[in-house]
Amino acid sequence: MLQIGPLLLDSPLLLAPIAGHCDLSFRILCREQGGVGLASTDLLNSRAILNGSAKTLELAATNDLDNPCGMQLYGNYEDPLPEAACWAIDHGAKLIDINMGCPVDKVAKKHGGSLLLRDCPSTMRLTERIVEAVRKHSGGRIPVTAKMRLGWDREHFVAPILARDLESIGIQAVTVHGRWTVQFFSGKADWERIGEVVAAVKSIPVIGNGDVTEPQHVIDLMRLTNCAGVMIGRGALRTPWIFRQALELLQMGDNPIPERVFAPSFLYKCQMIRRHIDLLTQFAPSERHALHTMRSRIAWYSKTMGPIKPLKEAIRTALSLAEMVSAIDSWIEMASEDQEIRHKVVGVGAEFLG
Ligand SMILES: Cc1cc2nc3c(=O)[nH]c(=O)nc-3n(C[C@H](O)[C@H](O)[C@H](O)COP(=O)(O)O)c2cc1C
Structure with missing residues (x-):
């Protein structure tokens, strides 16, 4: 405090x-x-x-x-x-x-x-x-x-x-x-x-x-x-x-x-980017402004996200917020599946070890 x-x-x-x-x-x-x-x-x-x-x-x-x-x-x-x-x-x-x-x-x-x-x-x-x-x-x-x-x-x-x-x-x-x-x-x-x-x-x-x-x-x-x-x-x-x-x-x-200490997963980071787009949709003064903001932000966020060139490119070239949302949503989907697979693998491994 x-x-x-x-x-x-x-x-x-x-x-x-x-x-x-x-x-x-x-x-x-x-x-x-x-x-x-x-x-x-x-x-x-x-x-x-x-x-x-x-x-x-x-x-x-x-x-x-x-x-x-x-x-x-x-x-x-x-x-x-x-x-x-x-x-x-x-x-x-x-x-x-x-x-x-x-x-x-x-x-x-x-x-x-x-x-x-x-x-x-x-x-x-x-x-x-x-x-x-x-x-x-x-x-x-x-x-x-x-x-x-x-x-x-x-x-x-x-x-x-x-x-x-x-x-x-x-x-x-x-x-x-x-x-x-x-x-x-x-x-x-x-x-x-x-x-x-x-x-x-x-x-x-x-x-x-x-x-x-x-x-x-x-x-x-x-x-x-x-x-x-x-x-x-x-x-x-x-x-x-x-x-x-x-x-x-x-x-x-x-x-x-x-x-x-809390360590955000790749999926978490994608969801956070999605949330940022949502907030810009609500509070940015215009869609143009929101697009411009997110194009500069993705460069900052990508510094901790590994190789995400296609996502960066999709955000950079999106002509509307809807396009940005759809780009990040497909990454969220991929990351969710990936996380699920990794959970399963760990699960199988654990059973095997047990
Ligand atoms: C692009 C940019 C804009 C800034 N704008 C302000 C500002 O409006 N008011 C302010 O007090 N400091 C401003 N700062 C200074 C930051 O608040 C902070 O004091 C400085 O970046 C050092 O902290 P950091 O190393 O954590 O970034 C700005 C810094 C940067 C890089």
Whole structure:
């Protein structure tokens, strides 16, 4: 469990926002696999929310299957972040997260994201306004958190001091991606420095993030840094069941038995892809969008599925969701038969041995 202000999460494992990937369908898919304590929307532009931009409102969409849902906002010191936060609360957010880590030029040059790491006094004033607005609007029900990198570059390791100062003005958890802004996504996440942020805050939870791609990494990161939770991004795109596996490991305590951890079969993975298509059918803004999403996803999923070139090709060339469904259904059928045969073989073998 993980307590973030008044919000109690069932699991200390969080799905990271990944713009263009962690949409409503994918968040629900990961939650259904198990082990996800919180998932957030991708970064939302505060002005676009208040202007009613159709694209941004789509990104902000959530529902009962996507609970508890955080909404992540970005903006600079002049942007209407407090107002956008109130809007988010009215539209289902159970937590407001401020993006202080996006390195992409479009965002970090003028609109916010990692820009907020460059002028900490202004960031403090902005955050104070957001925290106050959210407190008033929600009656203290909704926590405000920040997601940051270590700093802009190695010469500016601001995360420990910034996290401590943010705590003093009411931020209720901090997520730290262990890279510098100038690194974008290159190199390795520096987990040791995440530990320095944990040591700097008084009592709020720090959530470690960066390069967690195996369930065991969750244990390693928590042990090394003492962080209270772990956020997983790209690892979940490949294996959405990683949260369930990591939670099982965590629940085993000091003597985890990795062989006992849930290991999805080939059939399970095919069924999960089918479920993802179903969710896209229900929640994607258009069939075109759903097709595009699944074409990119199959590349991630295939990384753990062995030789499935014909399935990848069928998904890539499908002209409708119905075609995609029929392609995956035939693989489900083949995998079910295969599993049945294998069961029988094991059965016969067992009788023979007996
Ligand atoms: C394509 C892409 C888009 C991302 N979009 C966001 C975003 O919208 N908000 C955010 O806070 N972080 C974003 N991130 C950063 C991730 O949340 C996470 O901090 C980073 O990928 C490191 O974690 P990982 O190694 O588990 O993926 C993005 C990362 C990638 C690769």
